[in-house]
Amino acid sequence: MSESMRRFSIGYALAPKKQQSFIQVSLVNQAKERGVDLIRIDTDKSLVDQGPFDCILHKLPGEEWRNQLEEFSLRNPNVLIIDHPDAIERLHNRISMLQVVSELKVVSVGDNETFGVPKQIVIYSSEALLDPVVLQDLKFPVIAKPLVADGSAKSHKMSLVFNRDGLNMLKPPIVLQEFVNHGGVIFKVYVVGDHVTCVKRKSLPDVSEEKLASLEGSLSFSQISNLTGQDRQDENYYEAMHLDEAEMPPLSFITDIARGLQRAMSLHLFNFDVIRDVRVGNRYLVIDINYFPGYAKMPLYETVLTDFFCEIFQKTKEEKLKVDANCSNLVSSENEERKLLSNTCGDENDGDVPVLALSREEKENTLQV
Ligand SMILES: Nc1ncnc2c1ncn2[C@@H]1O[C@H](COP(=O)(O)OP(=O)(O)OP(=O)(O)O)[C@@H](O)[C@H]1O
Numbered sequence: 001m002s003e004s005m006r007r008f009s010i011g012y013a014l015a016p017k018k019q020q021s022f023i024q025v026s027l028v029n030q031a032k033e034r035g036v037d038l039i040r041i042d043t044d045k046s047l048v049d050q051g052p053f054d055c056i057l058h059k060l061p062g063e064e065w066r067n068q069l070e071e072f073s074l075r076n077p078n079v080l081i082i083d084h085p086d087a088i089e090r091l092h093n094r095i096s097m098l099q100v101v102s103e104l105k106v107v108s109v110g111d112n113e114t115f116g117v118p119k120q121i122v123i124y125s126s127e128a129l130l131d132p133v134v135l136q137d138l139k140f141p142v143i144a145k146p147l148v149a150d151g152s153a154k155s156h157k158m159s160l161v162f163n164r165d166g167l168n169m170l171k172p173p174i175v176l177q178e179f180v181n182h183g184g185v186i187f188k189v190y191v192v193g194d195h196v197t198c199v200k201r202k203s204l205p206d207v208s209e210e211k212l213a214s215l216e217g218s219l220s221f222s223q224i225s226n227l228t229g230q231d232r233q234d235e236n237y238y239e240a241m242h243l244d245e246a247e248m249p250p251l252s253f254i255t256d257i258a259r260g261l262q263r264a265m266s267l268h269l270f271n272f273d274v275i276r277d278v279r280v281g282n283r284y285l286v287i288d289i290n291y292f293p294g295y296a297k298m299p300l301y302e303t304v305l306t307d308f309f310c311e312i313f314q315k316t317k318e319e320k321l322k323v324d325a326n327c328s329n330l331v332s333s334e335n336e337e338r339k340l341l342s343n344t345c346g347d348e349n350d351g352d353v354p355v356l357a358l359s360r361e362e363k364e365n366t367l368q369v
Pocket residue numbers: 118143145149155156157158177178179180181182186202203204222223224225226273275287288290
Protein backbone atom coordinates (compact mmCIF):
# COMPACT_ATOMS: atom_id res chain seq x y z
CA MET A 1 0.00 0.00 0.00
CA SER A 2 1.40 3.45 -0.86
CA GLU A 3 2.09 5.83 2.02
CA SER A 4 -0.72 8.19 0.86
CA MET A 5 -3.23 5.31 1.14
CA ARG A 6 -2.12 4.34 4.61
CA ARG A 7 -4.88 4.49 7.23
CA PHE A 8 -4.60 4.50 11.01
CA SER A 9 -6.73 2.10 13.00
CA ILE A 10 -7.72 2.77 16.58
CA GLY A 11 -9.29 0.00 18.63
CA TYR A 12 -11.50 1.23 21.46
CA ALA A 13 -12.56 -0.68 24.56
CA LEU A 14 -15.19 1.23 26.52
CA ALA A 15 -18.07 0.44 28.88
CA PRO A 16 -21.46 0.50 27.08
CA LYS A 17 -22.51 3.90 28.50
CA LYS A 18 -19.22 5.50 27.55
CA GLN A 19 -19.28 3.88 24.12
CA GLN A 20 -22.74 5.27 23.51
CA SER A 21 -21.84 8.82 24.49
CA PHE A 22 -18.36 8.93 22.93
CA ILE A 23 -18.58 6.88 19.73
CA GLN A 24 -21.04 9.07 17.84
CA VAL A 25 -21.53 8.82 14.08
CA SER A 26 -20.24 12.38 13.72
CA LEU A 27 -16.93 11.41 15.37
CA VAL A 28 -16.55 8.15 13.45
CA ASN A 29 -17.18 9.93 10.13
CA GLN A 30 -14.91 12.86 10.79
CA ALA A 31 -12.10 10.53 11.82
CA LYS A 32 -12.71 8.30 8.78
CA GLU A 33 -12.50 11.26 6.41
CA ARG A 34 -9.07 12.03 7.81
CA GLY A 35 -7.74 8.49 7.51
CA VAL A 36 -8.51 7.19 11.00
CA ASP A 37 -10.73 4.13 11.52
CA LEU A 38 -12.34 3.62 14.91
CA ILE A 39 -12.87 -0.07 15.54
CA ARG A 40 -14.75 -1.55 18.49
CA ILE A 41 -12.84 -4.09 20.54
CA ASP A 42 -15.08 -6.99 21.49
CA THR A 43 -14.51 -7.37 25.23
CA ASP A 44 -16.13 -10.82 25.19
CA LYS A 45 -13.22 -12.04 23.09
CA SER A 46 -9.54 -12.17 23.81
CA LEU A 47 -7.78 -8.90 22.89
CA VAL A 48 -4.72 -10.65 21.40
CA ASP A 49 -6.98 -12.27 18.79
CA GLN A 50 -8.21 -8.87 17.57
CA GLY A 51 -6.71 -6.19 15.39
CA PRO A 52 -4.51 -5.19 13.73
CA PHE A 53 -4.55 -1.82 15.52
CA ASP A 54 -2.09 1.06 15.48
CA CYS A 55 -3.44 2.35 18.75
CA ILE A 56 -5.80 1.32 21.57
CA LEU A 57 -8.04 3.68 23.54
CA HIS A 58 -9.56 2.21 26.65
CA LYS A 59 -11.49 2.82 29.86
CA LEU A 60 -12.51 -0.45 31.44
CA PRO A 61 -12.34 -1.52 35.06
CA GLY A 62 -10.61 -4.59 36.49
CA GLU A 63 -7.49 -6.71 36.62
CA GLU A 64 -8.65 -8.94 33.78
CA TRP A 65 -8.57 -6.07 31.27
CA ARG A 66 -5.14 -4.94 32.54
CA ASN A 67 -3.77 -8.44 31.98
CA GLN A 68 -5.23 -8.54 28.49
CA LEU A 69 -3.60 -5.21 27.64
CA GLU A 70 -0.29 -6.37 29.01
CA GLU A 71 -0.30 -9.55 26.98
CA PHE A 72 -1.35 -7.64 23.85
CA SER A 73 1.45 -5.13 24.42
CA LEU A 74 4.05 -7.86 24.77
CA ARG A 75 2.98 -9.40 21.48
CA ASN A 76 2.48 -6.05 19.72
CA PRO A 77 5.16 -3.75 21.14
CA ASN A 78 4.60 -1.07 18.48
CA VAL A 79 0.92 -0.50 19.23
CA LEU A 80 0.27 2.67 21.21
CA ILE A 81 -1.78 2.15 24.34
CA ILE A 82 -3.54 5.36 25.35
CA ASP A 83 -3.11 5.52 28.27
CA HIS A 84 -0.90 3.28 30.37
CA PRO A 85 -2.98 1.47 33.03
CA ASP A 86 -0.50 2.41 35.80
CA ALA A 87 -0.89 6.09 34.97
CA ILE A 88 -4.69 5.75 35.00
CA GLU A 89 -4.58 3.90 38.32
CA ARG A 90 -3.36 7.01 40.13
CA LEU A 91 -6.75 8.61 39.47
CA HIS A 92 -8.60 5.75 41.16
CA ASN A 93 -7.67 7.03 44.60
CA ARG A 94 -8.73 10.52 45.67
CA ILE A 95 -5.51 11.09 47.64
CA SER A 96 -2.97 10.09 44.96
CA MET A 97 -5.18 11.92 42.43
CA LEU A 98 -4.66 15.31 44.08
CA GLN A 99 -1.11 14.66 45.30
CA VAL A 100 0.12 15.43 41.81
CA VAL A 101 -1.54 18.88 41.95
CA SER A 102 0.24 19.70 45.22
CA GLU A 103 3.58 18.79 43.64
CA LEU A 104 3.04 20.92 40.54
CA LYS A 105 4.94 24.16 39.97
CA VAL A 106 3.18 26.72 37.79
CA VAL A 107 4.38 30.30 37.76
CA SER A 108 1.52 32.72 37.29
CA VAL A 109 2.00 36.02 35.54
CA GLY A 110 -0.66 38.75 35.30
CA ASP A 111 -3.17 38.61 38.10
CA ASN A 112 -1.02 36.48 40.40
CA GLU A 113 -3.41 33.58 40.43
CA THR A 114 -2.52 30.72 42.71
CA PHE A 115 -3.77 27.17 42.82
CA GLY A 116 -3.78 24.19 45.13
CA VAL A 117 -6.14 21.63 46.62
CA PRO A 118 -8.57 21.99 49.54
CA LYS A 119 -7.43 20.77 52.93
CA GLN A 120 -8.28 17.10 53.24
CA ILE A 121 -7.67 14.01 55.35
CA VAL A 122 -8.22 10.33 54.70
CA ILE A 123 -10.22 8.25 57.19
CA TYR A 124 -9.82 4.49 57.13
CA SER A 125 -11.94 3.43 60.15
CA SER A 126 -15.10 4.37 62.05
CA GLU A 127 -12.97 4.88 65.19
CA ALA A 128 -10.86 7.50 63.44
CA LEU A 129 -14.07 9.22 62.33
CA LEU A 130 -15.09 9.69 65.96
CA ASP A 131 -11.66 10.82 67.14
CA PRO A 132 -11.71 14.61 67.72
CA VAL A 133 -7.92 14.83 67.34
CA VAL A 134 -8.02 13.40 63.83
CA LEU A 135 -10.48 16.05 62.73
CA GLN A 136 -9.08 19.02 64.59
CA ASP A 137 -7.47 20.69 61.58
CA LEU A 138 -10.64 20.60 59.46
CA LYS A 139 -13.31 23.26 59.39
CA PHE A 140 -16.98 22.40 58.71
CA PRO A 141 -18.67 22.06 56.31
CA VAL A 142 -16.69 19.23 54.72
CA ILE A 143 -17.39 16.99 51.77
CA ALA A 144 -17.08 13.27 52.44
CA LYS A 145 -15.95 11.45 49.28
CA PRO A 146 -15.32 7.73 48.85
CA LEU A 147 -11.53 7.20 48.81
CA VAL A 148 -11.87 5.01 45.76
CA ALA A 149 -12.77 6.78 42.51
CA ASP A 150 -13.12 3.79 40.22
CA GLY A 151 -16.11 5.00 38.22
CA SER A 152 -18.68 2.90 40.10
CA ALA A 153 -21.91 4.63 41.13
CA LYS A 154 -20.75 4.17 44.75
CA SER A 155 -17.54 6.10 44.10
CA HIS A 156 -19.57 9.19 43.11
CA LYS A 157 -21.75 9.22 46.28
CA MET A 158 -20.82 12.29 48.29
CA SER A 159 -22.07 13.92 51.49
CA LEU A 160 -21.91 17.54 52.46
CA VAL A 161 -21.35 17.35 56.21
CA PHE A 162 -22.27 20.37 58.34
CA ASN A 163 -21.09 19.26 61.79
CA ARG A 164 -19.76 16.29 63.80
CA ASP A 165 -23.20 14.64 64.00
CA GLY A 166 -23.22 14.37 60.25
CA LEU A 167 -20.13 12.14 60.33
CA ASN A 168 -21.93 9.22 62.01
CA MET A 169 -23.52 7.87 58.85
CA LEU A 170 -20.30 7.81 56.82
CA LYS A 171 -18.64 4.58 55.72
CA PRO A 172 -14.82 4.68 55.59
CA PRO A 173 -12.53 4.57 53.74
CA ILE A 174 -13.37 8.16 52.88
CA VAL A 175 -11.70 11.47 52.24
CA LEU A 176 -12.96 14.45 54.21
CA GLN A 177 -12.32 17.58 52.19
CA GLU A 178 -13.07 21.12 53.32
CA PHE A 179 -15.97 22.59 51.42
CA VAL A 180 -14.84 25.84 49.83
CA ASN A 181 -17.44 28.47 48.91
CA HIS A 182 -17.03 29.09 45.18
CA GLY A 183 -20.14 30.94 43.99
CA GLY A 184 -21.89 27.77 42.80
CA VAL A 185 -19.82 27.56 39.60
CA ILE A 186 -17.31 24.87 38.75
CA PHE A 187 -14.86 24.94 35.85
CA LYS A 188 -14.32 21.67 34.01
CA VAL A 189 -11.04 21.56 32.15
CA TYR A 190 -10.91 18.94 29.37
CA VAL A 191 -7.50 17.79 28.20
CA VAL A 192 -6.96 15.88 24.94
CA GLY A 193 -3.23 15.57 24.33
CA ASP A 194 -2.05 19.17 23.99
CA HIS A 195 -5.55 20.55 23.60
CA VAL A 196 -7.21 22.24 26.59
CA THR A 197 -10.86 23.38 26.83
CA CYS A 198 -12.40 24.99 29.91
CA VAL A 199 -16.19 25.13 30.44
CA LYS A 200 -18.48 26.32 33.23
CA ARG A 201 -20.90 24.08 35.06
CA LYS A 202 -23.29 24.42 37.94
CA SER A 203 -22.05 23.31 41.31
CA LEU A 204 -23.18 23.25 44.94
CA PRO A 205 -24.35 26.59 46.36
CA ASP A 206 -22.23 28.44 48.92
CA VAL A 207 -22.86 27.77 52.60
CA SER A 208 -22.77 30.93 54.72
CA GLU A 209 -21.75 30.90 58.41
CA GLU A 210 -25.35 31.74 59.39
CA LYS A 211 -26.80 29.00 57.24
CA LEU A 212 -24.23 26.53 58.61
CA ALA A 213 -25.37 27.20 62.18
CA SER A 214 -28.93 26.25 61.25
CA LEU A 215 -28.10 23.13 59.20
CA GLU A 216 -28.21 19.70 60.73
CA GLY A 217 -26.16 16.58 59.99
CA SER A 218 -25.40 16.08 56.32
CA LEU A 219 -26.77 16.15 52.79
CA SER A 220 -26.09 13.39 50.26
CA PHE A 221 -25.61 14.02 46.55
CA SER A 222 -24.06 12.47 43.45
CA GLN A 223 -22.59 13.95 40.23
CA ILE A 224 -24.11 17.36 40.85
CA SER A 225 -22.54 18.98 37.76
CA ASN A 226 -24.05 16.28 35.53
CA LEU A 227 -27.63 16.75 36.75
CA THR A 228 -30.32 17.61 34.23
CA GLY A 229 -32.95 20.32 34.85
CA GLN A 230 -35.48 17.74 35.98
CA ASP A 231 -33.16 16.32 38.61
CA ARG A 232 -32.35 19.61 40.19
CA GLN A 233 -34.37 20.33 43.28
CA ASP A 234 -33.61 24.00 43.65
CA GLU A 235 -34.00 25.38 40.13
CA ASN A 236 -34.56 28.89 41.49
CA TYR A 237 -31.13 28.92 43.00
CA TYR A 238 -29.53 28.12 39.65
CA GLU A 239 -31.60 30.69 37.83
CA ALA A 240 -30.56 33.31 40.36
CA MET A 241 -26.93 32.37 39.92
CA HIS A 242 -26.56 33.45 36.26
CA LEU A 243 -24.01 30.91 35.18
CA ASP A 244 -23.46 32.84 31.94
CA GLU A 245 -22.17 35.82 33.87
CA ALA A 246 -19.59 33.93 35.91
CA GLU A 247 -16.10 35.04 34.95
CA MET A 248 -13.84 32.39 33.43
CA PRO A 249 -10.38 31.79 34.92
CA PRO A 250 -7.49 33.07 32.75
CA LEU A 251 -7.06 30.46 30.01
CA SER A 252 -3.25 30.66 30.01
CA PHE A 253 -3.18 29.90 33.72
CA ILE A 254 -5.55 26.95 33.33
CA THR A 255 -3.57 25.71 30.32
CA ASP A 256 -0.34 25.82 32.31
CA ILE A 257 -1.91 23.69 35.06
CA ALA A 258 -3.33 21.30 32.45
CA ARG A 259 0.03 20.87 30.69
CA GLY A 260 1.80 20.43 34.04
CA LEU A 261 -0.69 17.73 35.07
CA GLN A 262 -0.46 16.06 31.70
CA ARG A 263 3.31 15.78 31.96
CA ALA A 264 3.36 14.78 35.62
CA MET A 265 0.72 12.08 35.14
CA SER A 266 1.76 10.90 31.63
CA LEU A 267 -1.89 10.96 30.60
CA HIS A 268 -3.43 12.22 27.37
CA LEU A 269 -7.14 11.98 28.11
CA PHE A 270 -8.54 13.46 31.30
CA ASN A 271 -10.44 16.37 32.80
CA PHE A 272 -10.18 18.16 36.10
CA ASP A 273 -12.62 20.20 38.17
CA VAL A 274 -11.54 23.61 39.41
CA ILE A 275 -13.32 26.00 41.77
CA ARG A 276 -12.50 29.63 42.60
CA ASP A 277 -12.32 30.40 46.30
CA VAL A 278 -14.75 33.29 46.93
CA ARG A 279 -12.68 34.49 49.92
CA VAL A 280 -9.54 34.92 47.77
CA GLY A 281 -10.72 35.84 44.29
CA ASN A 282 -7.61 34.69 42.42
CA ARG A 283 -7.11 31.39 44.24
CA TYR A 284 -8.15 28.25 42.36
CA LEU A 285 -8.57 24.77 43.81
CA VAL A 286 -8.48 21.50 41.93
CA ILE A 287 -10.99 19.14 43.53
CA ASP A 288 -11.26 16.18 41.16
CA ILE A 289 -9.46 14.58 38.17
CA ASN A 290 -11.22 12.07 35.91
CA TYR A 291 -9.78 9.73 33.33
CA PHE A 292 -11.48 9.73 29.87
CA PRO A 293 -14.38 11.98 30.90
CA GLY A 294 -17.57 12.75 29.00
CA TYR A 295 -15.89 14.37 25.99
CA ALA A 296 -19.14 14.49 24.01
CA LYS A 297 -20.15 17.39 26.28
CA MET A 298 -17.10 19.37 25.21
CA PRO A 299 -17.65 21.91 22.39
CA LEU A 300 -16.43 20.60 18.99
CA TYR A 301 -15.42 17.31 20.57
CA GLU A 302 -15.31 15.48 17.22
CA THR A 303 -12.78 17.91 15.76
CA VAL A 304 -10.65 18.04 18.88
CA LEU A 305 -10.50 14.25 19.16
CA THR A 306 -9.90 13.76 15.41
CA ASP A 307 -7.04 16.30 15.53
CA PHE A 308 -5.56 14.33 18.40
CA PHE A 309 -5.86 11.03 16.51
CA CYS A 310 -4.18 12.62 13.48
CA GLU A 311 -1.38 13.99 15.66
CA ILE A 312 -0.58 10.57 17.09
CA PHE A 313 -0.88 9.10 13.60
CA GLN A 314 1.66 11.65 12.34
CA LYS A 315 4.01 11.06 15.26
CA THR A 316 3.83 7.31 14.74
CA LYS A 317 4.77 7.81 11.08
CA GLU A 318 7.68 10.09 12.03
CA GLU A 319 8.82 7.57 14.63
CA LYS A 320 8.71 4.81 12.03
CA LEU A 321 10.73 6.92 9.59
CA LYS A 322 13.30 7.55 12.32
CA VAL A 323 13.53 3.85 13.09
CA ASP A 324 13.80 3.03 9.36
CA ALA A 325 16.54 5.63 8.99
CA ASN A 326 18.40 4.25 12.03
CA CYS A 327 17.92 0.83 10.59
CA SER A 328 19.38 1.71 7.19
CA ASN A 329 22.27 3.63 8.85
CA LEU A 330 22.94 0.56 10.90
CA VAL A 331 22.76 -1.65 7.85
CA SER A 332 25.16 0.53 5.87
CA SER A 333 27.60 0.74 8.78
CA GLU A 334 27.29 -3.01 9.26
CA ASN A 335 27.99 -3.47 5.57
CA GLU A 336 31.05 -1.26 5.90
CA GLU A 337 32.16 -3.33 8.89
CA ARG A 338 31.54 -6.55 7.01
CA LYS A 339 33.54 -5.26 4.07
CA LEU A 340 36.41 -4.50 6.44
CA LEU A 341 36.00 -7.89 8.11
CA SER A 342 35.80 -9.71 4.78
CA ASN A 343 39.01 -7.95 3.76
CA THR A 344 40.70 -9.38 6.79
CA CYS A 345 38.77 -12.70 7.17
CA GLY A 346 38.00 -13.37 3.53
CA ASP A 347 34.17 -13.59 4.20
CA GLU A 348 32.28 -12.36 1.12
CA ASN A 349 28.74 -13.04 2.35
CA ASP A 350 26.72 -9.82 3.09
CA GLY A 351 24.06 -11.73 5.04
CA ASP A 352 20.45 -10.70 5.79
CA VAL A 353 19.41 -7.19 6.82
CA PRO A 354 18.61 -7.33 10.54
CA VAL A 355 15.01 -6.45 11.40
CA LEU A 356 15.07 -3.88 14.17
CA ALA A 357 12.42 -3.99 16.87
CA LEU A 358 11.72 -0.76 18.75
CA SER A 359 14.00 -0.50 21.75
CA ARG A 360 12.36 -0.05 25.16
CA GLU A 361 13.38 3.62 25.15
CA GLU A 362 11.97 4.20 21.68
CA LYS A 363 8.77 2.49 22.73
CA GLU A 364 8.45 4.75 25.76
CA ASN A 365 9.04 7.78 23.56
CA THR A 366 6.35 6.54 21.22
CA LEU A 367 3.90 6.37 24.08
CA GLN A 368 4.69 9.98 25.04
CA VAL A 369 2.91 11.54 22.09
N1 LIG B 1 -13.94 20.88 48.24
C1 LIG B 1 -15.06 21.23 47.63
N2 LIG B 1 -15.60 22.44 47.86
C2 LIG B 1 -16.75 22.80 47.25
N3 LIG B 1 -17.46 22.02 46.42
C3 LIG B 1 -16.97 20.79 46.17
C4 LIG B 1 -15.74 20.33 46.75
N4 LIG B 1 -15.52 19.09 46.34
C5 LIG B 1 -16.54 18.76 45.54
N5 LIG B 1 -17.43 19.78 45.42
C6 LIG B 1 -18.68 19.74 44.65
O1 LIG B 1 -19.10 18.40 44.61
C7 LIG B 1 -19.10 17.93 43.26
C8 LIG B 1 -18.66 16.49 43.22
O2 LIG B 1 -17.35 16.35 43.70
P1 LIG B 1 -16.25 15.58 42.86
O3 LIG B 1 -16.05 16.30 41.60
O4 LIG B 1 -15.06 15.36 43.72
O5 LIG B 1 -17.03 14.19 42.64
P2 LIG B 1 -17.00 13.14 41.44
O6 LIG B 1 -18.11 12.19 41.70
O7 LIG B 1 -15.65 12.59 41.33
O8 LIG B 1 -17.37 14.04 40.19
P3 LIG B 1 -17.28 13.64 38.61
O9 LIG B 1 -18.65 13.35 38.18
O10 LIG B 1 -16.73 14.93 38.02
O11 LIG B 1 -16.31 12.52 38.52
C9 LIG B 1 -18.20 18.89 42.52
O12 LIG B 1 -18.53 18.94 41.15
C10 LIG B 1 -18.51 20.19 43.22
O13 LIG B 1 -19.76 20.71 42.78
